[in-house]
Every structure is written in C-alpha cells, then in structure tokens.
Amino acid sequence: MALExxxxxxxxxxxxxxxxxxxxxxxxxxLVEPMKWKTVALFLRDADDLKFxxxxxxxxxxxxxxxxxxxxxxxxxxxxxxxxxxxIVPAEEPKVESVERVWRTADWHEREAYDLIxxxxxxxRDLRRILMPYDWTGHPLRKDYEVPEFYNGxxxxx
Amino acid sequence: MGLLDKKFENSNIVITSxxxxxxxxxxxxxxxxxxxxxxxxxxxxxxxxxxxxxxRFGVIPRPSPRQCDVMIVAGTVTLKMAxxxxxxxxQMAERRYVLSMGSCSNCGGPYWNYGYHVLKxxxxxxxxxxxxxxxxxxxxxxxxxxxxxxxxxxxxSLVQEKAA
Amino acid sequence: xxxxxxxxxxxxxxxxxxxxxxxxxxxxxxxxxxxxxRLELVLEGEIIRKVIPHIGYLHRxxxxxxxxxxxxxxxxxxxxxxxLASINNNHGYALGIERLMGIEVPERVEFIRVxxxxxxxxxxxxxxxxxxGMDIGAFTPFLYCFxxxxxxxxxxxxxxxxxxxxxxxxxxxxxxxxxxxxxKDVADIVKILRPTIKELNDLLNYNKIFIDRTANIGILPAxxxxxxxxxxxxxxxxxxxxxxxxxxxxxxxDRFEWEVQVGKGEMGTVGDCWDRHMVRVWEMEESCKIIEQxxxxxxxxxxxxxxxxxxRPPKGEIYVRVENPRGELGYYxxxxxxxxxxxVKGRAPGFSNLSVINEISKGYMVADVVAILGSIDxxxxxxxR
Numbered sequence: 001m002a003l004e005x006x007x008x009x010x011x012x013x014x015x016x017x018x019x020x021x022x023x024x025x026x027x028x029x030x031l032v033e034p035m036k037w038k039t040v041a042l043f044l045r046d047a048d049d050l051k052f053x054x055x056x057x058x059x060x061x062x063x064x065x066x067x068x069x070x071x072x073x074x075x076x077x078x079x080x081x082x083x084x085x086x087x088i089v090p091a092e093e094p095k096v097e098s099v100e101r102v103w104r105t106a107d108w109h110e111r112e113a114y115d116l117i118x119x120x121x122x123x124x125r126d127l128r129r130i131l132m133p134y135d136w137t138g139h140p141l142r143k144d145y146e147v148p149e150f151y152n153g154x155x156x157x158x
Numbered sequence: 159m160g161l162l163d164k165k166f167e168n169s170n171i172v173i174t175s176x177x178x179x180x181x182x183x184x185x186x187x188x189x190x191x192x193x194x195x196x197x198x199x200x201x202x203x204x205x206x207x208x209x210x211x212x213x214r215f216g217v218i219p220r221p222s223p224r225q226c227d228v229m230i231v232a233g234t235v236t237l238k239m240a241x242x243x244x245x246x247x248x249q250m251a252e253r254r255y256v257l258s259m260g261s262c263s264n265c266g267g268p269y270w271n272y273g274y275h276v277l278k279x280x281x282x283x284x285x286x287x288x289x290x291x292x293x294x295x296x297x298x299x300x301x302x303x304x305x306x307x308x309x310x311x312x313x314x315s316l317v318q319e320k321a322a
Numbered sequence: 323x324x325x326x327x328x329x330x331x332x333x334x335x336x337x338x339x340x341x342x343x344x345x346x347x348x349x350x351x352x353x354x355x356x357x358x359x360r361l362e363l364v365l366e367g368e369i370i371r372k373v374i375p376h377i378g379y380l381h382r383x384x385x386x387x388x389x390x391x392x393x394x395x396x397x398x399x400x401x402x403x404x405x406l407a408s409i410n411n412n413h414g415y416a417l418g419i420e421r422l423m424g425i426e427v428p429e430r431v432e433f434i435r436v437x438x439x440x441x442x443x444x445x446x447x448x449x450x451x452x453x454x455g456m457d458i459g460a461f462t463p464f465l466y467c468f469x470x471x472x473x474x475x476x477x478x479x480x481x482x483x484x485x486x487x488x489x490x491x492x493x494x495x496x497x498x499x500x501x502x503x504x505x506k507d508v509a510d511i512v513k514i515l516r517p518t519i520k521e522l523n524d525l526l527n528y529n530k531i532f533i534d535r536t537a538n539i540g541i542l543p544a545x546x547x548x549x550x551x552x553x554x555x556x557x558x559x560x561x562x563x564x565x566x567x568x569x570x571x572x573x574x575x576d577r578f579e580w581e582v583q584v585g586k587g588e589m590g591t592v593g594d595c596w597d598r599h600m601v602r603v604w605e606m607e608e609s610c611k612i613i614e615q616x617x618x619x620x621x622x623x624x625x626x627x628x629x630x631x632x633x634r635p636p637k638g639e640i641y642v643r644v645e646n647p648r649g650e651l652g653y654y655x656x657x658x659x660x661x662x663x664x665x666v667k668g669r670a671p672g673f674s675n676l677s678v679i680n681e682i683s684k685g686y687m688v689a690d691v692v693a694i695l696g697s698i699d700x701x702x703x704x705x706x707r
Contacts, residue, residue: 027639053548057641057652059667071654073641077548077564084641105551108677116385131378131706132275133238140274141385147274151237158270158278192353196380196703197405199357200449201486207468221353239358239379242350268398272390273383294486 001049002081005030008050015043029084034070034096037087038123041099044074044083051078055103060113064143068094068119072106089119091142098124116141169317177316184227184253185216185311188304191226191246192219196233198260198294205297212297215304223249228307230300231286234262234269235277247284255311257303258286261293268293343371346688350379354457354692357702359676361691368688373680380706388666393419393633394493396666401487403668404704406449409435409442409478410646411704412491415666417572418642418653419493422635430623431495432574437508437616438478438490439573440609444515445474446647447602450699454599455526457696458535463526470518473511477504494628505617512610519606527603536599537590540682540694544593550681551674554649555605556698559585559598566645578615580608595697602647602699634661648672648699670704 003011009023009030019040022031032040044052052074061069072085087096098121100107110121111130118139121127129136135152138145147156166173190212194202205212206219220226223246235243247254258280261267266278280286287310290303349360358379364372384403388396400415401408413435420427427435452467475485482490482498490497526532542552547560557564565582567575583604585597635657643652649671658664675698683694 055551056643056650057654057667057669059654059665059669061656061665061667073652073654077562080569103551104549104677105674108673112673129378131381133378140383141389145274152241154237154240154277154282156237156274156278158266191351193351195358196382197402197486200405203449203453204468204472204485208465209469209472219353223351234380234382236379236381238381239350242379246351268402269382269387272386274386275381275383296485 002079003049004081005083008044008081008083011047011050012040012043015047016040024086027084029071029086031086031088034087034089035122036097037085038097038099038102040085041072041102044085045102049079051076052083053077055099055105055109056082058106058109058113060117060119060141062091062117062141062143066091068117070096070113070119072099091118094119095122096120097122098127100124115139118142166317169315173316177314180316181312181314184314185308187216187218188228188255188307188311189220189226190217191223191229191250192221193229193246194232195235195239196262198232198262201294201297202230202232202259202300205300210297210301212301212304215301215308217304223247224251226250227253228255228257229284230257230259231263231280232259234267235280235283236275237277238275240277240280240283243280244283255287255307256280256284257288257290257300257307259290259300259303260295261291264289264291341366348691354696356453356695356700359695359700359702359705361679361695363688363691365688370683370686370688370691373683373691375676375679377676377702378706380702382703382707384668384707385666388663390662392661393635393663396663397492398487398489400668401489402703403670403707404646404648404651404672404701405486406446406701407442407647408486408488409438409490410644411651412489413439413573414642414644414646414651414653415655416491416493417644418640418655419633419635421642422638422640422655422657423493423630423633425494425628425630427494427628428623428625429621431625431628433616433620434496434500434625435491436573436575436578437613437620438481438496440612440616441474441477441508441511443647444606444609445471447606448474450602450647451522451526451599454696454699455532457692458532460526460529460532463522466518466521466525470514473514477507477511480504480507492629493633494630495626499625505620508613509617512613515606515610519603522603527600533589533596535693536595536697538594539590539686539690540595540697541591542593542598542678542682546678546681547593550678552649552678553671553674554646555598555601556649556671556675556678558583559601559697560593561585561587561597566643566650570643572642572644575612578612580611583608595693598697598699632661634659643669646671648701648704649675651704668704668707670707672698672700672702672705676700676705 005028019036020033056073070087074083115129263280269276344365346363349355350358360376362374400411448467448471452464455463544560589596637659639656652669654667656665
C-alpha cells in the first residue's frame with residue numbers, strides 16, 4: 001500500500017524517538033540527522049510497510065549558504081511509493097554517514113558526490129574520486145570553485 | 159618509407175616517380191585507429207557501416223596504434239584522456255596523421271566556456287592535419303576531411319627544400 | 323558453470339606450481355569498451371577475480387554547464403549525455419521543467435514526442451545489438467543494424483535537420499512540426515523493421531556460436547540488480563517486470579497497448595547476457611506496436627502554442643524520471659526562481675548499470691568480460707556526464 005511522505009515521516013518519528021528527524025512541507029521531504037542516517041536507511045529498506053528497495057538517485061548539492069546537502073530519492077518497487085531524504089551538513093565539516101552497504105547504488109553515487117561536491121561519506125569502503133583524475137584538487141561543483149589555470153602542464157581555460 | 163622523407167636535396171626523375179608511387183600507396187591505405195571518444199564516434203561508425211562505407215577509401219580500422227597511419231580524434235578530449243591520446247599518438251609509426259573530428263576536439267565545442275575538465279582543442283597536445291567542423295560532423299563531412307588529408311599526402315615530397 | 327574446466331588454486335599449488343594474481347589493463351583505448359572506459363582486471367590464470375572500472379575519461383561537466391546556462395540552453399547539453407538516445411534525454415528534461423512550471427502540453431506534441439522517443443529507442447537498440455554482435459565476433463549484424471538505423475535517422479533529419487543530436491523536444495513543445503509525409507514514412511519504417519528483427523533472430527540471436535558465448539554468462543540475479551540500481555533492459559533481463567513507461571507513466575504511454583518484455587532464461591539462466599540482449603530485441607517489436615497505435619490516432623494541431631516566452635520556474639525542486647533505452651534516466655532539478663537552474667543532477671542509467679560489473683564478472687573467463695560489458699550496453703557520455 002502506497003504511503004504519503006507525511007505518513008512515512010510519522011512512522012519514522014515513532015520508530016526513532018532519539019534521532020532528529022524533521023519534515024519539510026514544501027518539497028515534501030524528510031530531513032535526517034547526517035550521522036544517524038544509516039540506521040534510518042536500514043529501517044526504510046527493511047520495514048514491511050515501507051520497503052524502499054531501490055535508491056533512484058543520490059545527489060550532492062551546494063546550497064551556496066555554507067551548507068552542503070546530500071539528497072536521496074527513494075522508491076519502493078513493492079508498494080510504489082517514493083520519498084526524498086535530505087542530510088544537511090555544514091561545508092566546513094561535511095560528514096554524512098554512508099549508506100553504501102544499504103543500497104549498493106549509493107556506492108558510485110556517493111563517490112561522485114564526494115568528487116564533485118566534497119561531501120565525505122563516513123563508512124564508505126572505497127571513497128575515491130570517480131570522475132575527475134585522482135590528482136585533481138578541489139571539488140568542481142562547489143559554487144565558489146575556481147578553475148585552475150594549468151593541469152599537469154596543460155592549459156585548462158579556453 | 160619514413161627513412162627517405164626529406165632526405166634528398168634535389169629532385170630528379172627517379173625521386174619524383176618514387177615519391178609519386180609512395181604517396182599514392184600511402185593515401186590509398188590510410189589505416190585508421192579504431193578509437194572513439196564521444197558522440198562523433200557514432201558518426202564515425204556510421205561512416206564505416208554499409209551506408210557510407212569508408213573502407214572504399216582504404217580506411218581500415220585497426221585496434222593497435224602500431225599499425226595505424228591516421229588517428230581520427232572523434233569526440234571530446236578531456237584532461238584525463240589528453241595524456242592517453244598523446245601516448246597513443248607517440249606509439250604510432252612515423253608518417254602519422256591526425257584528423258580532428260568535430261567541434262569538441264577542434265576547440266572545445268559547446269564545452270569551451272565552463273568545461274573545467276575539457277581540453278579546449280586536441281591541438282594543444284598533438285599536431286592536427288585536418289579539422290572537420292560540426293557537432294557532430296555528418297559522415298559525408300568525415301569523408302570530405304579524409305579526402306583533404308589524401309590531397310595533403312599526395313603533395314608530400316621526399317625533397318627537402320633548401321633555404322634560399 | 324565453469325566447474326568442469328576450472329583448476330582451483332589449491333590444485334595448482336599441489337602440483338608445486340607458483341601462482342600469482344595478474345592485473346590486466348583494458349582500455350581506455352580498446353575497441354570493445356564502447357568508448358573510453360578503463361577496466362582493471364585482476365586475473366588468476368584466465369579467471370576473473372575482480373574488475374575495477376575507472377570512469378571519467380569523458381567527464382564533460384554537464385552539471386556545471388546546467389548551472390550556468392539558461393533553462394532552454396541546457397537542452398542541447400542533455401542531447402550529448404546519452405548521444406544514442408538524445409530525444410529521450412530531451413524528453414526527460416523538458417518533462418521536469420514542464421512539471422515545475424505547470425505547463426499543459428498540446429495533444430499533438432505528446433504524440434510526436436512518443437513516436438520520436440520510440441523511434442529513438444529502436445535506433446539505440448539497433449546500435450546496441452549491432453555492436454554487441456561485433457564484440458562477440460559477428461561483423462555482419464553490425465552492417466545490417468546500421469543500414470536500418472539510417473532509415474530512422476532520415477526521418478529525424480527530415481523533421482529537425484540533425485542526424486544525431488537533435489535538440490528536438492523543447493520545454494512546452496517541439497522545435498519543428500513534422501513534415502507532410504511523416505506518418506507514411508514512419509509506417510514504412512515499421513514495415514522495414516519487422517523483417518529486420520526476424521533477420522537478426524536468424525542471423526545472430528539464435529546462432530549457436532552466439533548463444534554459446536552469451537548464455538549462462540554474467541548472470542545477474544534480480545535482487546542484486548535492484549540493490550545496485552540497475553534499470554532498463556538490464557533489470558528486465560533479470561526477470562523483473564518493471565518499466566517506467568507502464569509503472570510510473572509519463573506523457574501518454576498509458577493509452578497504448580503493449581507488453582513489458584522480461585528475460586525468461588530461454589537459453590540458460592534468467593539474467594544472463596543472452597536475456598539482456600534479447601530484451602532489447604523484443605523491445606524493438608514493442609516500440610513498433612506503440613508507434614503503430616500512435617500513428618492511427620495522430621491528431622492535428624499547433625506544436626508550439628504552449629512554449630513559454632520566458633522560462634522561469636517557481637522556486638522548488640523536482641525529481642523526474644523517464645525510461646531511456648538504457649534504463650531509468652532521472653533529472654533532479656532545483657530552481658531558485660531565476661532564469662538558470664540552481665542545480666541539475668542527471669541520474670544516468672548506465673552509471674548504475676556499469677557499477678554492477680564487478681559482481682557479475684567474477685569467476686568467468688577473461689574473454690567473457692567483453693560479452694558482459696557489451697550486454698550492459700554502456701554509453702560513456704551519460705556515465706561520465
């Protein structure tokens with residue numbers, strides 16, 4: 001049976017009274033405490049009436065106000081409902097708990113968010129750059145990123 | 159053949175005939191490195207398929223750079239790929255030619271401004287003989303570029319011009 | 323699967339031979355990596371122990387461009403994500419913006435979009451099938467597939483002037499109305515395609531050598547496929563009956579009668595390379611069905627009446643997904659109320675599909691890597707973006 005995001009939020013709130021979980025009406029989405037996210041993720045995947053078995057997309061966002069957001073779009077192929085979960089972290093210390101072992105989709109997506117935005121996923125087994133060269137410095141999709149003049153002796157700007 | 163290039167100071171009837179034969183042989187068997195990068199590679203494949211049949215020009219795809227005469231850089235060259243392309247070019251035997259196919263490898267194409275990871279033109283790492291414009295160029299354009307390259311090969315000489 | 327030929331490490335050690343793992347590099351320049359993918363193969367003899375993919379050789383900064391160009395200018399960049407399925411990519415992006423802005427698209431536009439998207443799906447599958455045959459060692463199907471693909475490209479070219487990257491589906495409409503003979507031309511293509519599919523079946527798909535190379539190779543169980551986020555023919559090849567066109571309908575797909583094709587393990591085990599390959603072949607037939615039904619009730623009308631003069635979606639965000647030939651293509655678009663997107667993230671189907679390659683190639687022979695990789699049908703443009 002398909003559930004609305006609000007109902008899912010209420011279920012989560014009841015199941016985890018000591019984890020800070022908030023509901024954002026505008027999107028609608030659920031905001032979870034970044035370092036407790038994996039526990040919630042496991043519950044979302046395994047609880048019988050939730051069964052979020054697939055992670056559609058995991059994206060990193062630089063909100064340009066000093067925060068980075070890790071956004072997960074979840075889908076249940078059993079119950080046909082969807083959910084958006086966000087973890088907001090400060091840009092100085094961007095640490096989010098990795099859900100790579102919960103949904104293996106997250107493996108490469110988290111590496112990508114680390115590569116391009118610079119969110120550190122704690123507990124990820126293989127957190128390397130994925131798209132950019134391994135010796136690249138900086139995270140290109142940050143809003144304040146400046147393109148380097150040279151890379152290995154090759155001029156970068158036009 | 160590369161041993162003889164530009165090694166003579168005067169042209170005579172033997173050398174002009176010899177270079178005519180050599181150039182003809184070269185331009186009729188421009189073996190291509192089968193090496194696609196991005197969107198243009200699909201058009202390159204279309205050019206080698208039955209409809210356009212690039213093989214009638216003697217262009218046969220070879221997987222190894224050692225056996226190739228011409229490298230068609232078909233697609234966007236990124237910084238991560240640039241060093242690999244340079245190495246592949248260095249592995250090719252002499253009298254090697256480069257066809258730059260498409261806007262991306264000519265100058266960065268649509269990625270010229272914000273492409274932090276795109277090489278703005280493959281001529282920044284290897285020398286290019288013929289540039290083919292388009293995004294992507296039609297297979298006909300690739301054939302035209304190939305014929306331009308053949309013209310270039312046809313006019314090559316074994317004679318080293320002396321400074322006056 | 324390999325038990326009769328496999329000599330285990332222990333047996334070799336008993337013979338007093340020294341063994342060690344070998345790392346073999348494949349790519350980025352390799353004829354059967356379908357682009358610039360580099361694989362690090364950890365081998366024990368000829369048996370694969372681990373595959374480490376290195377991607378990013380075609381990272382063209384799509385997301386950075388999307389943050390700097392206006393909403394309409396992003397469409398040509400979406401073309402270049404999955405360059406074999408440009409129309410489907412345009413479709414997803416345009417749908418996202420339309421949903422954000424609340425634009426109702428005219429009936430004729432929806433029909434044109436569906437017909438074009440399905441033609442593009444067939445064209446993309448033809449390339450996938452042809453190149454897969456070439457990977458396995460059959461060159462002729464490649465020529466046949468590209469021959470028939472040209473007919474589809476001709477229709478695209480007559481409609482919007484481009485052969486490969488079309489910039490065709492705009493926000494609220496399409497760039498050009500179809501030309502007068504469109505319906506007849508597309509109907510002719512369907513007539514040409516049906517015999518082609520039969521020809522492919524005779525020549526390639528039920529060929530003994532082809533089956534030997536692909537059946538029981540690279541088996542992907544359904545639960546692993548879902549957990550890794552595999553979608554499209556990859557997921558359906560594993561027997562999961564899931565297609566976004568039916569299960570999360572967008573555009574007007576819910577009006578047509580067609581079936582979701584899944585792998586049945588006809589030649590080996592469910593989820594092997596042959597199943598994945600055959601799902602693509604069967605899907606071409608289903609696309610033909612959709613096109614035929616759409617042509618029957620093709621309405622008249624203006625195709626550009628709903629195109630907004632100024633594209634400025636209200637503040638908000640959306641995740642929209644469509645069924646690409648390769649699987650679920652998603653766009654996560656955040657609007658801050660200005661004329662340029664704040665963030666566009668493309669969720670490429672190939673990205674998740676490729677990530678499973680280590681799981682499904684362990685224990686097979688080194689020559690099977692080519693068969694497995696070809697059956698995933700990757701396009702590096704969308705994987706690296």
